[in-house]
Amino acid sequence: MHELATLRRQDLAEIAPHAVAVLPIGSHEQHGTHLPMGTDTMLVEAVARRALRDRTDVVLCPTQPYGFSAHHQFTAALSIQPDTLLDVLSQLIDSLVQARFRRILLLNGHGGNVEMMSQAVKLAALRHPIIAASCSYWSLLRPAPTTPGHAGRFETDLMSEVHPELVGPDRTGPAEQPLFDQAVVPGLHIERYGEWVRSGGVTDRPGDTDPTAGAAAINEAAHALESCVDALLATALPAAPSS
Numbered sequence: 001m002h003e004l005a006t007l008r009r010q011d012l013a014e015i016a017p018h019a020v021a022v023l024p025i026g027s028h029e030q031h032g033t034h035l036p037m038g039t040d041t042m043l044v045e046a047v048a049r050r051a052l053r054d055r056t057d058v059v060l061c062p063t064q065p066y067g068f069s070a071h072h073q074f075t076a077a078l079s080i081q082p083d084t085l086l087d088v089l090s091q092l093i094d095s096l097v098q099a100r101f102r103r104i105l106l107l108n109g110h111g112g113n114v115e116m117m118s119q120a121v122k123l124a125a126l127r128h129p130i131i132a133a134s135c136s137y138w139s140l141l142r143p144a145p146t147t148p149g150h151a152g153r154f155e156t157d158l159m160s161e162v163h164p165e166l167v168g169p170d171r172t173g174p175a176e177q178p179l180f181d182q183a184v185v186p187g188l189h190i191e192r193y194g195e196w197v198r199s200g201g202v203t204d205r206p207g208d209t210d211p212t213a214g215a216a217a218i219n220e221a222a223h224a225l226e227s228c229v230d231a232l233l234a235t236a237l238p239a240a241p242s243s
C-alpha cells in the first residue's frame with residue numbers, strides 16, 4: 001500500500017493514473033464515557049490499513065478527521081456543517097483528480113457523514129471523467145441489530161480489538177434504543193428533538209467487551225473493502241469528453 005503522505009511528487013505522478021485513491025472520513029465526537037473522541041477515525045483507519053496493507057494498486061490518503069457531528073455537541077464534538085463538509089469532500093476529490101487519479105473511493109467511519117459523502121461522489125462524477133465511489137465500512141458487514149450504533153456494543157467490541165488501552169470501564173447505555181434507531185415502521189426514519197440527550201449519547205448497551213467479535217468484524221470489513229477496490233479497478237474508465 002502506498003501512503004499519500006509519504007510519496008514524493010514524481011512517484012505520485014507515476015502511480016496515480018493506475019491506482020485507487022482511498023480517502024477515509026472520520027469524526028471527533030463524544031462516544032459515551034468509555035470510548036475516546038476519535039473512535040470513528042481510529043476504526044475507519046484500522047479497516048483501511050488491514051484491507052490495503054499488502055496492495056500496490058492503492059494510495060491511502062490521510063483521514064479527514066472532522067465530520068458532521070452537531071448532534072453530539074451537547075457534550076463534546078468538533079463539527080463541520082453539512083454544506084461545508086460537502087465542499088471539503090468535493091474539493092479533496094477535485095484535488096485528487098488534479099493529481100491524476102481517475103478512481104477514487106471515499107471510505108466513511110461516521111454516520112453523520114453519509115449523505116454528504118454520497119452527494120460528493122455523485123457530483124464529482126458529473127464534473128470529471130472518473131469513477132468515484134463511496135461506502136461506510138459497517139455497510140460492508142452482514143446486517144445486525146446494533147450495527148453500527150454509537151458507542152454501543154459494536155463500536156466497543158471493535159475498539160477493544162483495535163485500541164483496548166483506550167476502552168474505559170464505565171460502559172453504560174440507554175434502557176431502550178433512541179427513536180431514530182427504532183424501526184417504528186419499516187423504511188421510516190424519525191428524528192425527535194433531544195433524543196441524543198435522552199439516550200446519554202449512546203445508542204445501545206455496550207456490555208462486556210468482546211475483542212474476538214471486534215476482530216471478526218474488522219476482518220470482515222477489510223475483506224469486503226478489498227473487493228470494493230477490485231471492483232473499481234475492474235470497471236472501465238469513461239472516455240474523456242471531446243473538446
